[in-house]
Amino acid sequence: xxxVGDRLGFCHDWIRRLAYEGLLAPKRAVLHASIGEAxxxxxxxxxxxxxxxxxxxxxxxxxxxxxxxxxVRFADLAARRYALDDxxxxxxxxxxxxxxxxxxxxxxxxxxxxxxxxxxxxxxxxQTEIFGVRLQxxxxxxxxxxxxxxxxxxxxxxxxxPAAALMAFVTRDxxxxxxxxxxxxxxDASKAVVxxxxxxxxxxxxxxxxxxxxxxxxxVLVGTVDGVWNPPGGIGETLAPxxxxxxxxxxxxxxxxxxxxxxxxxIKDARPLYPSIAQTARVEGMxxxxxxxxxxxxxxxxxxxxxxxxxxxAALEAVRQWEFTPTLLxxxxxxxxLTVTVSFKLR
Numbered sequence: 001x002x003x004v005g006d007r008l009g010f011c012h013d014w015i016r017r018l019a020y021e022g023l024l025a026p027k028r029a030v031l032h033a034s035i036g037e038a039x040x041x042x043x044x045x046x047x048x049x050x051x052x053x054x055x056x057x058x059x060x061x062x063x064x065x066x067x068x069x070x071x072v073r074f075a076d077l078a079a080r081r082y083a084l085d086d087x088x089x090x091x092x093x094x095x096x097x098x099x100x101x102x103x104x105x106x107x108x109x110x111x112x113x114x115x116x117x118x119x120x121x122x123x124x125x126x127q128t129e130i131f132g133v134r135l136q137x138x139x140x141x142x143x144x145x146x147x148x149x150x151x152x153x154x155x156x157x158x159x160x161x162p163a164a165a166l167m168a169f170v171t172r173d174x175x176x177x178x179x180x181x182x183x184x185x186x187x188d189a190s191k192a193v194v195x196x197x198x199x200x201x202x203x204x205x206x207x208x209x210x211x212x213x214x215x216x217x218x219x220v221l222v223g224t225v226d227g228v229w230n231p232p233g234g235i236g237e238t239l240a241p242x243x244x245x246x247x248x249x250x251x252x253x254x255x256x257x258x259x260x261x262x263x264x265x266x267i268k269d270a271r272p273l274y275p276s277i278a279q280t281a282r283v284e285g286m287x288x289x290x291x292x293x294x295x296x297x298x299x300x301x302x303x304x305x306x307x308x309x310x311x312x313x314a315a316l317e318a319v320r321q322w323e324f325t326p327t328l329l330x331x332x333x334x335x336x337x338l339t340v341t342v343s344f345k346l347r
Contacts, residue, residue: 030061032057039057040054045347051070052074055070064097064098071090082266252335255335256337264324264327266324267323268321286342287308288304291338291339302316
C-alpha cells in the first residue's frame with residue numbers, strides 16, 4: 001500500500017479485490033457508472049479506443065443498453081482487425097447482458113447480437129456452435145440460417161471475410177438420380193413376328209428348304225477414295241481425333257482463404273492518406289479491396305470491389321504497402337486471395 005497525497009494506492013490485486021468486494025452492490029454500480037461517464041468525456045473523440053472498458057463498466061453499473069452498444073462496437077472493431085478471440089468474448093458478454101433489458105427491448109437486441117455472433121462463428125469455422133448460442137425462438141434460428149445461406153451464395157466476393165468458411169452450409173455436389181428404365185412394350189401374341197434381318201435364325205420351321213445364298217466378299221480398298229483414307233485391311237472410316245487433355249492448373253495459382261486455408265496476419269500496416277479533395281467534399285466510408293498475397297507475405301495485386309471514387313487510389317496505395325505472415329499449405333508457403341477493408345472517417 002502506497003500513500004498518494006491524502007489517498008492510499010493499493011498495489012496488490014488481492015487488496016484491491018477485498019476493498020472492491022467490501023463495497024455494497026449499489027455503491028459499486030454507482031462507481032462503475034461514474035467511471036464510464038468519465039471515460040466518455042475524456043475520450044469523446046476516440047471512443048473506439050476505450051469501447052471495451054466502457055462495455056465492462058456499464059455492464060457492472062447495470063446500464064444494459066450502453067453496455068451492449070459498446071460491447072458490440074468493440075467486437076466489430078476486433079473482428080475487422082482479425083482479433084477474432086477478443087470479438088468472440090465481447091459478443092458472449094453482450095449476450096449475457098441482453099437478459100438485463102426490459103422485455104420490449106430484449107428480443108430486438110438479442111436478434112442483433114446473435115446475428116453478429118453467428119457471422120463471427122462462421123468465420124472461425126465453428127458453425128456447429130451457432131445453434132448453441134442463446135437462441136430463444138425458432139424465428140431467430142431461421143433468420144440466421146437464411147442469411148448465411150443467401151450471403152454465401154449470392155455475394156461471396158463482397159464479404160470482408162472469406163466466403164469458403166460460409167460454404168459449409170451449402171452442398172455444391174448434387175448427384176442426380178439415374179433416369180428410370182424405359183418401359184418395355186408388350187408383344188401382341190396374336191401377331192406373327194417377322195424376321196427383318198436375313199441372317200437371323202427363323203423362329204418356325206420353313207415349309208420349303210432352299211439352297212443357301214453365297215455372298216461375295218467386298219473388295220479391300222487401299223488408298224484414298226473420295227478424300228477418305230482407307231488403311232490396308234481397314235473399313236475406310238474417318239475417325240475424329242481425340243480431344244486434347246485439359247490444361248493443368250498453374251502450380252502457383254492463388255488460393256482463397258477459408259476452410260484449411262487460414263487468413264494471414266498483418267505484420268506491417270500503412271495508414272491511408274486522406275485525400276484533401278475528399279475531406280473538402282466531406283466524403284467518408286469504407287473501400288473493400290481484394291488482394292493477392294504472395295508466398296512471402298507481400299501484396300502482389302489489389303483491386304477494388306466496393307468503390308468510393310475519391311478514396312479508391314488512397315486505399316490501394318496503402319494496401320499495397322501492407323505485409324502479412326506467409327500462408328502455409330502442407331508446410332509450404334502459397335499465394336492467397338484475401339479481402340480487406342480500408343475505412344475513411346472524418347474527424
